[in-house]
Amino acid sequence: MTQLEMARVVALQGDEAVAEAVRQCDVDVVAAYPITPQTIIVEKLAEFVAAGRFGGEFIPVESEHSALSACLGASATGARVFTATSSQGLAYMHEMLYNASGMRMPVVMAVANRALSAPLVLNADHGDMMGSRDSGWIQVYAENVEEIYDRTIQLFRLSEDPRVMLPSAINFEGFILSHDKERVRLINDETVRRFVGRPAPKHRLDPKEPLTFGAIANPDNYYEFRMQQAEAMRHALTVFDETESEFEALSGRRYGAVDAYNTDDADKVAVVNGCAAGTMRAAARGMNSGGERVGVLAIKLYRPFPTGEVASHLRRAKSVVTMDRSMSLGAPSGPIAEDVKSTLRGAGMNQPVTSLVYGIGGRDLSVEDGRKILSLNGKEASPDDTSVMYGVKE
């Protein structure tokens, strides 16, 4: 990176990093509602507004449902839009998640992942976003603050790409990442602005060409609308890769759709997303130095699921342990386990997969826990409970 492109190195909380990225990306409309642990994003943006450092419109809406509704309306004018939420707020938006993706509005949203009520809890798990898994949003999980910053910038490019035109969510665990202060190498405003460009949607609300947005469909058309979204999701895989390459050229930073640690040389691989990936890599590194053949595959891009890359990185593993930070109650196993199993079977691979649930409602995961998880022999799951409920009290 040149001197010009590298603005400065600062210490930022995860939420602050999002707000900084949003400011730099020339966002036209932000509509958001406060919810812990996302609130810092809204507050920070409001600070930028007051200081005249944010050139867009800030709508402090009366609910998350209206936050996404306002984003949808603004997006239909051709504006670049952003919102942020968490947990109950995401659940409250649920209906509009499908409208945003179905109407092909490239909204970018930050989700400080937090477990869902009841009982009410403020801490992290992925249950909120996993509950919206099938809503047609591109979903990315970050594991540190700089990655949150980088991904927020990248997602505007990805979502607004004419081949994609889908909304996207940058996910990071509440408090663990939203409130954690870390070193971030900021890119300067001008470089970010150049990278994201301006949105240029083919269709917008314009009296010169009066179009009808959000028509009602009958059974003879609805299916095809969904198919077009599915196709856009497939394109998103390619565009994600292109976007990362361009971003790498100006920042020197690249994360990939997946991050593979020692998977080529491992008998056992843990598949994980979010901030536990770092913990697992630390555990694996320690075990590797003791001669144990273990690896970690971090899923960065969760939707669209990078099936090909996941299959190729797991090809050599003799066994796999999947780690879900959410519970799919009544299901055979968690969402990541399901995705990994179907990926493996689809690729003709038959190694045993241990499905493991951890970290629910903010329960901590240590490096020692990581070691234990990488040492599971695959026989821990009881016959009537197909997932290992790691860390739950007896």
Added chain:
Amino acid sequence: MYDLVKGLKELPTEEPLSPGHRLCPGCGASIVVRQVLLAAPKDTVIVNATGCLEVSTALYGFSAWNRPWIHSAFENAAAVASGIEAGFKALGRRGEAEEHPIVVFGGDGGTYDIGFQALSGAIERGHKFLYVCYDNEAYMNTGIQRSGGTPRGAWTTTTQVGSAQSGKPEARKDLVSIVVAHRVPYAATASVSHWRDLMNKVRKALSMDGPTFLHVMAPCTRGWRFDPSKTIRMSRLAVETRFFPLYEVEGGVYRITVPVLSPKPVEEYLKLQGRYSHLFLPQHAPQLMALRRDVEDDYRRLEKLAKLTGQLYASTREVASPQA
């Protein structure tokens, strides 16, 4: 400032809502839309809540709308409108778009009930748009279920008539008062039978800098049970019996725009509608009395508000006047 509509001849001949849509013959909503949009500028952008109007005018592959039009959900029309307003503003500063008038159409369900929070939030925040509630007094799209706008005594499929009940037990919400409590610059009621009054209220509303509200009665031939040829007559009777008074509230000042000095008996209006037929049976007479009282009380209150606010604000407020 705005131009008054004086006669039919000055109205545009271009139809904002094309014929061929799927609304029922005699539907009040389509007449509301036509009158509102004939009074609004041609570059108006329309937001529509889910409902009869939306499903009947925008079936994929066909659209009756000769205006930019957007729908996404039932309860969020006002929120969508606030986003559009913000989008135009932000893009306007960049020179990437122009600002355009925004008109929202929501039914009584989408306004009184499920969309009320979004409406309240948006008008409190002061976004500039005209929200038009076309009120057919029940959830007609799903098959005549009661809403917060259904009058007392009305039969609906969820407020039935029987030995234990005389139609809807509760009075309707006073929607305009609630909107006025948000201190909007302009709110008014209107009826398609008084088209000039309606259109001038639209012109006036769109001349204001901020959120404005128009509550328009939209008779529903299916739900109210009357002959489709009687829509305008029904609208007129509602005004003439004081069942639906026509007034406006500008900067807190109430003004009755069509004073009804000697009202017709409210029964004249009710008798034409199947949904009230039970009220004329002896066992449901108390409900008829209660409904009549609602109508009388509301009008008396309105007259007092007009007098009181007129005196209160007359000296301190400058009322925007049309170009004569």
